[in-house]
Amino acid sequence: MGPKPSVQLDDHRMKLRKIAAMYHFYGIDPLSGKCEDCPHFISGEYHGRRYFKCTVYGCSHSESTDWRKSYTACGLIDHDFPENDARVIDILKHDPILKTEQIPGQMTVEDFL
Numbered sequence: 001m002g003p004k005p006s007v008q009l010d011d012h013r014m015k016l017r018k019i020a021a022m023y024h025f026y027g028i029d030p031l032s033g034k035c036e037d038c039p040h041f042i043s044g045e046y047h048g049r050r051y052f053k054c055t056v057y058g059c060s061h062s063e064s065t066d067w068r069k070s071y072t073a074c075g076l077i078d079h080d081f082p083e084n085d086a087r088v089i090d091i092l093k094h095d096p097i098l099k100t101e102q103i104p105g106q107m108t109v110e111d112f113l
């Protein structure tokens with residue numbers, strides 16, 4: 001096997017960071033629901049590709065905001081989210097600590113091994 005796994009690992013870390021940020025701000029659903037059952041979860045099709053997004057995390061045309069149906073839901077699954085509140089992706093972008101440091105309670109790749 002070649003060195004490709006490091007690229008995949010970085011991608012995996014980035015995905016975990018997104019859902020970890022949601023847990024950091026909103027907690028984890030105590031009933032262990034899935035994101036696919038959340039009203040803030042959306043799906044669509046673009047250029048023949050199916051995509052999933054969390055509207056609270058934030059949406060873009062980039063795969064970097066893609067979401068997974070199978071994620072364990074955050075605490076917002078049963079709650080409204082004010083339309084004008086900042087999206088998590090924007091909070092992360094503008095907070096130098098959250099942007100570079102590990103978020104408290106953030107899962108690591110090792111947690112899944």
Ligand code: SF4
Pocket residue numbers: 022034035036038039040041053054055056057071072073074075076077
């Ligand atoms: S439960 Fe809803 S708001 Fe929370 S991360 Fe999943 S899709 Fe986003």
